[in-house]
Amino acid sequence: MTGMTSSSRPLLNRRLAEFGTTIFAEMSALALSTGSINLGQGFPDTDGPEEVREAAVRALRDGRGNQYPPGPGVPELRAAVAAHQERRYGLSYDPDTEVLVTAGATEAIAAALLALVEPGDEVIALEPYYDSYAACIAMAGGTRVPVTLRPHDGAFRLDLDELRAAVTDRTRLLLLNTPHNPTGTVLTRAELAAIAELAVERDLLVVTDEVYEHLVFDDAEHIPLASFPGMRERTVTISSAGKTYSFTGWKVGWVTASPALVTAVRSAKQYLTYVSAGPFQYAVAEALSLPDSYFAEFRADMLAKRNILAGGLEEAGFTVYRPAGTYFITADIRPLGETDGIAFCRTLPERAGVVAIPTAVFYDHRDQGAPFVRFAFCKQAHVLEEAATRLKTLSV
The missing domain is CATH 3.90.1150.10 (Aspartate Aminotransferase, domain 1)
Structure with missing residues (x-):
């Protein structure tokens, strides 16, 4: 039939x-x-912002990005990402070896997990989690180990003891999301310091999804995990333009990490989309330099x-x-x-x-x-x- x-x-x-x-x-x-x-x-x-949209139109008309851009991303955007991390958080990254442009944060997450996780590896993720996390862990052959954020005093909170107890000899990677979708939780400095200590102690890799880094309210503060002692060399930091600039259809994301980690993630990413969003990359480079x-x-x-x-x-x-x-x-x-x-x-x-x-x-x-x-x-x-x-x- x-x-x-x-x-x-x-x-x-x-x-x-x-x-x-x-x-x-x-x-x-x-x-x-x-x-x-x-x-x-x-x-x-x-x-x-209109000036960001116009920057994309200008790139299209000028023929910038209409053909395949460089695999790691256009140099202007990689430099802008590095400058943003330095200006906002005091984190220094080499645009040539420590920044990778992706088709949104979703591809960055997929590429990172496909690159770093092998069958049998355990990946700890905070639940509730963005739905692509579970699918990407599964595609990599990893085992998903959820640690639940629970409501307490008007917010969803992480139980650090529960997180520590979830780590086993098979744990390869922690997958974190802060500010956290869907609960709106922003991990505190103390919580992040404890996570960093755990990652160093147990020699774990960490992938952090920070796409809502510019959307924190009241007294909350976004602090990249990579800024904590011992974390720069073991953390893949992911962000994107969609949420910050309200152009979600452009699908421009990026990874910042050590050269070894970026090389690993790029090895998987190049067989997913290879490249994407050429003209939009130039526009996002300009967006990242908008004033405070x-x-x-x-x-x-x-x-x-x-x-x-x-x-x-x-x-x-x-x-x-x-x-x-x-x-x-x-x-x-x-x-x-x-x-x-x-x-x-x-x-x-x-x-x-x-x-x-x-x-x-x-x-x-x-x-x-x-x-x-x-x-x-x-x-x-x-x-x-x-x-x-x-x-x-x-x-x-």
Whole structure:
């Protein structure tokens, strides 16, 4: 029969068998079919700075990046990334040997895990985790070991004793995300220092996803793990332009690490996309040199939006965990008489005309995430206000 195979073996690689269509695709389709406000997927509904967009247009017209750019990334962007790390954090990287440009942070994560993890290696990840982490660990043949962030005093916190206990002789790598999606937790200096000590003591590699580095609120501070003693030579730091400049479709990310680690990651990355986003790389190079006022205004704008949505969710009856970073809010549905976040999110568009993401899909321990849902607030203020108004109908 057409399209059939005589083999009884499933078509999909067994390592990926547990990963179906992403929850983002399902919920975005629901948003379209119901005409709901989509606070599920984390993309802004307005573009970033006009001067950055014009820089991309200029690069296109000038023929810069229209053909294959250099494998490691265009020199201008690698230099800009190195200058950014030096200016913001006092971390010095050689643009030629310690910076690698990738197709967004997602490819950087995939390339790092494919390069550094072998079958049988254990990878510790903080759950709930961004969904590509689990898939990339699986593709590398590694074993995922979750350490759960648990709600405590209005935030999701890491239990350092639990983290230490998760390390075994088979642990190869820690996969960290701070500021943390989806919980909005920002690891503190003390927590990061303890993680650094553990990594040095147990000789672990660390991959840190820092794409929300410029989105921290209130008294939170983003501190790269690579800046701690003993960590520069064992840490792959990942960031990207999408979240900071609101051009998520450009898919420009980067890795900073020691020459040996960058060489390893590049060895995998070159067989994934090889290169990408040529003209956009030149534009992001200019974006990275925007004045501090841009980042301050960006944070202030997102903070105001956080407060609009958080206030609306609280009025609707949710327990709200106001994030210290990122542009996501986690809310507990139990005060509404609900316990199943997946079922709640599937019916929310019809009930209130709003789409959210059930946090349980980001957990191995589904029961731990069952009552939590995630809302994105990277939308225009009037959209968030309308969403808040619609959500209030849940408590009527």
